[in-house]
Amino acid sequence: MKTMRKRNLISAAILIAIGIGYAVLAVQLPTRNIENATGPSFFPLVVVTGFLILAAALLVQAMRGRANLGAVPVLAKISRRTYIWSLAAAVLYLVALPYLGFIAANIPLFAALMILYGEKRTVWIAAGSIGICLAIFFVFREVFQIQLPAGILGGLV
Amino acid sequence: MKILNALFIGTAAVALIAAADARAEWPEKPIQFIIPFGAGGGADIEGRLIAKAMSGVLGQPVVPINKPGGGGAITYTFVKNSAPDGYTVAWNSTSVLTTTNIGNVPFDYTALEHIGQVAQQPVPFVVKKNARWNTLKAFMDECKAKPNTLKVAFAGFGSATHMAGVAMTQLSGCKAIMLPVKGPDRRKMILSGETDAAVDIFFVPLKFVKAGKMKFLAISSGKRNPAAPNVPTAKELGLDMEFDLFRGLSVAKGTPQAIKDKLEGAMIKAANSKAFAGRMKKLKLTLAPMGQAQFNAKLAKANANIVAIMKKAGIYKSKMKK
Amino acid sequence: MNPDIIDGFTQATLASTLAATAVGCLLGLVVGMIPGLTISTGIIIVLPLTFVLPPDISIALLLGLYVSGMTGGSFSAILLNIPGTPSASATALDGYPMAARGDAGHALGLAITASFIGGLFSFLCLFLIAPLLADLALKFQSPDLFSLVFFGLTIICSFAARSLIKGLLSALIGLMILTIGQDPMMGTARFTFGQVNLIAGVHFLTALIGLFAIPQLVDNLSAAVRDGQGGTSRARIRRILPTLNDLKSIRLPVAIGAPIGAFLGILPGAGGPIAAFISYDYAKKLSRSPERFGDGAPEGIAAPEAANNAVTGGALIPMMTLGIPGDPVTAILIGALLVHGLAPGPLLFLERGDFAYGIIFSFFWANIFNVIIAFLGLRYLVKVLAMPKSLLMPIIAILCVIGSYALRNNFFDVYVMFGFGLLGLAMRWLDMPVVPLLLALVLGRPLEEHLRVSLVASKGEIDIFFTSPFSLFFLAMAGLSIFWSLNAERRAKKAARNEMESKQ
Numbered sequence: 001m002k003t004m005r006k007r008n009l010i011s012a013a014i015l016i017a018i019g020i021g022y023a024v025l026a027v028q029l030p031t032r033n034i035e036n037a038t039g040p041s042f043f044p045l046v047v048v049t050g051f052l053i054l055a056a057a058l059l060v061q062a063m064r065g066r067a068n069l070g071a072v073p074v075l076a077k078i079s080r081r082t083y084i085w086s087l088a089a090a091v092l093y094l095v096a097l098p099y100l101g102f103i104a105a106n107i108p109l110f111a112a113l114m115i116l117y118g119e120k121r122t123v124w125i126a127a128g129s130i131g132i133c134l135a136i137f138f139v140f141r142e143v144f145q146i147q148l149p150a151g152i153l154g155g156l157v
Numbered sequence: 158m159k160i161l162n163a164l165f166i167g168t169a170a171v172a173l174i175a176a177a178d179a180r181a182e183w184p185e186k187p188i189q190f191i192i193p194f195g196a197g198g199g200a201d202i203e204g205r206l207i208a209k210a211m212s213g214v215l216g217q218p219v220v221p222i223n224k225p226g227g228g229g230a231i232t233y234t235f236v237k238n239s240a241p242d243g244y245t246v247a248w249n250s251t252s253v254l255t256t257t258n259i260g261n262v263p264f265d266y267t268a269l270e271h272i273g274q275v276a277q278q279p280v281p282f283v284v285k286k287n288a289r290w291n292t293l294k295a296f297m298d299e300c301k302a303k304p305n306t307l308k309v310a311f312a313g314f315g316s317a318t319h320m321a322g323v324a325m326t327q328l329s330g331c332k333a334i335m336l337p338v339k340g341p342d343r344r345k346m347i348l349s350g351e352t353d354a355a356v357d358i359f360f361v362p363l364k365f366v367k368a369g370k371m372k373f374l375a376i377s378s379g380k381r382n383p384a385a386p387n388v389p390t391a392k393e394l395g396l397d398m399e400f401d402l403f404r405g406l407s408v409a410k411g412t413p414q415a416i417k418d419k420l421e422g423a424m425i426k427a428a429n430s431k432a433f434a435g436r437m438k439k440l441k442l443t444l445a446p447m448g449q450a451q452f453n454a455k456l457a458k459a460n461a462n463i464v465a466i467m468k469k470a471g472i473y474k475s476k477m478k479k
Numbered sequence: 480m481n482p483d484i485i486d487g488f489t490q491a492t493l494a495s496t497l498a499a500t501a502v503g504c505l506l507g508l509v510v511g512m513i514p515g516l517t518i519s520t521g522i523i524i525v526l527p528l529t530f531v532l533p534p535d536i537s538i539a540l541l542l543g544l545y546v547s548g549m550t551g552g553s554f555s556a557i558l559l560n561i562p563g564t565p566s567a568s569a570t571a572l573d574g575y576p577m578a579a580r581g582d583a584g585h586a587l588g589l590a591i592t593a594s595f596i597g598g599l600f601s602f603l604c605l606f607l608i609a610p611l612l613a614d615l616a617l618k619f620q621s622p623d624l625f626s627l628v629f630f631g632l633t634i635i636c637s638f639a640a641r642s643l644i645k646g647l648l649s650a651l652i653g654l655m656i657l658t659i660g661q662d663p664m665m666g667t668a669r670f671t672f673g674q675v676n677l678i679a680g681v682h683f684l685t686a687l688i689g690l691f692a693i694p695q696l697v698d699n700l701s702a703a704v705r706d707g708q709g710g711t712s713r714a715r716i717r718r719i720l721p722t723l724n725d726l727k728s729i730r731l732p733v734a735i736g737a738p739i740g741a742f743l744g745i746l747p748g749a750g751g752p753i754a755a756f757i758s759y760d761y762a763k764k765l766s767r768s769p770e771r772f773g774d775g776a777p778e779g780i781a782a783p784e785a786a787n788n789a790v791t792g793g794a795l796i797p798m799m800t801l802g803i804p805g806d807p808v809t810a811i812l813i814g815a816l817l818v819h820g821l822a823p824g825p826l827l828f829l830e831r832g833d834f835a836y837g838i839i840f841s842f843f844w845a846n847i848f849n850v851i852i853a854f855l856g857l858r859y860l861v862k863v864l865a866m867p868k869s870l871l872m873p874i875i876a877i878l879c880v881i882g883s884y885a886l887r888n889n890f891f892d893v894y895v896m897f898g899f900g901l902l903g904l905a906m907r908w909l910d911m912p913v914v915p916l917l918l919a920l921v922l923g924r925p926l927e928e929h930l931r932v933s934l935v936a937s938k939g940e941i942d943i944f945f946t947s948p949f950s951l952f953f954l955a956m957a958g959l960s961i962f963w964s965l966n967a968e969r970r971a972k973k974a975a976r977n978e979m980e981s982k983q
Contacts, residue, residue, distance in 0.1 A: 007909055040669055146885050
């Protein structure tokens with residue numbers, strides 16, 4: 001019960017901060033003088049008003065300890081280190097993707113994921129990552145007519 | 158280490174091939190054909206037909222790629238920033254004039270070079286079949302007599318239908334309630350009587366006109382349309398306007414003239430291909446291929462017209478100012 | 480007879496469309512069966528294809544997946560006591576005991592048969608109700624449509640969450656994300672921070688891939704660490720086809736499950752799991768021997784299976800006639816239609832009646848193929864349960880990247896997808912449902928447009944929302960759904976507190 005209360009408090013505070021930031025931006029939106037028309041900031045302001053009221057309600061509920069119901073959700077039973085490494089690897093992959101292209105970037109990703117999901121046989125990892133990534137790339141290009149950028153391998157495939 | 162070496166050799170080889178490319182005759186590699194709309198829509202299907210026919214003429218694949226969004230802003234920005242080598246072309250539309258002039262992007266249509274036009278369609282002024290107005294004048298007269306009572310729907314501020322709608326109403330001195338409504342909802346609002354009239358694209362409401370559920374009071378183009386020969390043009394009715402929804406090709410500024418001429422030739426051949434001409438006929442769109450000179454003259458005229466309309470409506474470059 | 484009906488039937492019965500339906504069914508059975516993959520994941524896998532295939536074919540594929548996913552979920556529920564999809568949770572209550580008794584084939588046969596009847600019943604509902612509702616919806620004006628969409632959103636929130644506040648907050652976050660991009664009326668760029676890529680806004684399919692697939696990948700990670708590779712059933716499958724006596728014994732539960740499922744399918748947000756549990760409860764209450772429930776009673780399998788498949792046809796009704804999705808799958812169907820320039824709504828029946836009926840008949844064929852493929856291929860299909868996660872999950876990860884890229888051929892969307900993945904994890908951490916957020920991304924645009932058009936047309940008078948009878952009705956329903964949900968929440972909390980006190 002306690003963990004959920006803490007989570008509710010933290011998130012309510014974050015949501016209120018986001019809501020206020022959004023409202024400030026919404027008020028500053030440029031508008032045009034067009035007769036009989038509601039401006040571009042009209043709908044965002046309606047939405048953010050409701051949002052702030054509800055976020056405040058969540059805060060109040062959390063402070064009174066009444067927002068908790070059911071079990072505390074668990075994300076994944078893996079160590080914090082695995083979390084951080086996976087996140088860092090994912091970001092690295094995303095940054096590299098436009099430069100490396102869909103084959104060169106996907107093969108290491110695929111291999112890393114196979115290891116992460118418990119595959120230990122090296123041959124399987126090599127064959128699986130290279131074979132499946134190439135297969136997906138060519139199936140998309142030749143069968144489905146979806147061109148995926150090949151990046152640094154552009155001249156080879 | 159071996160893998161790294163192989164990679165280096167591979168990259169070097171690619172670079173060499175690319176360098177050799179530059180000296181050979183254009184086109185030596187596939188051409189990207191950027192479509193500013195989502196896959197599957199009307200403009201997309203037509204773009205793909207043109208791209209396919211052009212690859213036949215040029216002997217290299219012309220690959221359609223959709224980059225929708227921002228009323229074409231994303232596609233035009235992408236093509237403007239691409240290398241001026243003719244390997245990246247934009248499937249343009251009237252949006253090249255509207256999205257630029259409204260200020261979605263910090264450049265105007267002259268930041269690109271234009272190859273030509275393929276097809277066009279007029280913008281009709283539509284009312285329900287049993288509406289009390291039988292001419293555009295009757296509608297505008299009632300609107301003048303009772304300002305802010307009649308409602309006219311269009312696709313959204315700054316869109317091509319908005320331009321036509323503003324031109325038709327303001328030139329007649331009419332002050333209508335302008336309702337920005339997307340897609341099929343516009344037709345639905347006419348049928349349910351929620352709006353009195355709508356400015357729409359041509360061929361979809363044409364079905365309702367043929368089915369006896371709606372009628373056209375006027376069209377925006379300079380000439381009457383053979384699919385609805387009895388509908389007068391706005392110009393005939395004394396309104397100083399001439400306005401079309403068009404589709405054609407654009408490339409980055411600085412593309413060599415020889416390449417542009419090749420693209421123009423391929424585009425016109427593709428426009429007259431059986432597949433494309435057949436679809437235009439089926440949809441009742443006007444097949445009107447024109448080359449660089451004619452199209453640039455048309456764009457200049459249409460651009461001046463749109464700038465004037467936007468200034469009147471107070472939305473010219475309005476994104477830019479706070 | 481309406482010529483559109485014949486055209487639609489022809490369109491749905493073309494060899495290419497039928498083949499797409501069958502492939503969809505096969506895929507649906509597989510993803511439905513594998514615990515850890517939901518129907519939404521299955522759709523994410525085929526999503527890139529729907530951008531390039533013609534609309535009739537991609538819709539047929541998606542419908543096959545939708546229908547068979549509901550059935551496939553019951554296989555693992557029965558064989559492993561792990562529901563393959565949330566909708567099959569109720570099926571495990573009686574299905575697994577029956578399989579444990581050695582009657583696995585029997586249980587599966589009953590589940591498939593009940594699914595089939597439930598699906599056919601909902602096809603009839605769809606075929607008969609949708610055109611009538613489309614006709615009625617033509618009379619709705621902007622204020623009515625605003626109130627209708629508003630009602631849709633509130634009811635989705637009330638079904639989605641244990642806490643109404645969190646459900647509504649989720650929907651409002653969705654609406655706030657939706658306002659990124661061009662304002663639909665004036666075209667002003669909102670919250671784009673000068674990014675050209677943001678002018679078009681966030682595409683909800685990008686959001687969907689991130690919100691659903693990434694938390695699922697993380698989920699499966701802990702499952703893989705916890706129990707190694709996926710479980711395999713040791714249950715023997717002997718006779719599958721149900722006997723005449725079986726059919727007689729499931730008459731009543733199917734007759735209860737099918738209408739409940741179809742009705743809850745029409746209500747946005749309720750969906751398969753709720754329909755399955757409610758019809759299980761009713762079948763138990765109305766049974767002559769309720770004590771057999773939970774112990775492998777055929778009725779306990781038939782009722783929830785008939786209900787969750789009947790949900791599919793029901794959910795298509797508001798999707799097609801009003802453009803209101805009730806669950807992620809119908810939201811994707813709307814997305815697939817929009818990609819092809821076909822906006823669902825009453826005008827679809829007028830402008831493209833052939834296509835609208837084509838969808839309806841494709842749904843019919845999906846049900847037929849579902850039962851055929853399930854019965855013929857059952858013995859081979861269950862082998863998929865042994866497929867290693869270490870291969871499956873990387874494939875899904877890569878398809879997520881490709882899907883979000885191919886939507887608009889834009890790398891930016893891949894980053895947006897990943898951002899939504901993190902958001903999905905954060906929301907799970909907070910016990911906040913993601914479905915309202917996703918559906919708000921679909922419904923937000925019409926909500927804003929109808930609201931603002933109404934106000935322009937009325938010159939700023941708010942009365943119009945209360946003077947139109949339709950609008951008033953929908954607003955009242957919205958109020959009712961909030962009230963009902965608050966009430967249910969209060970009772971649940973009270974029960975939880977009592978339970979705690981009695982433990983102390």
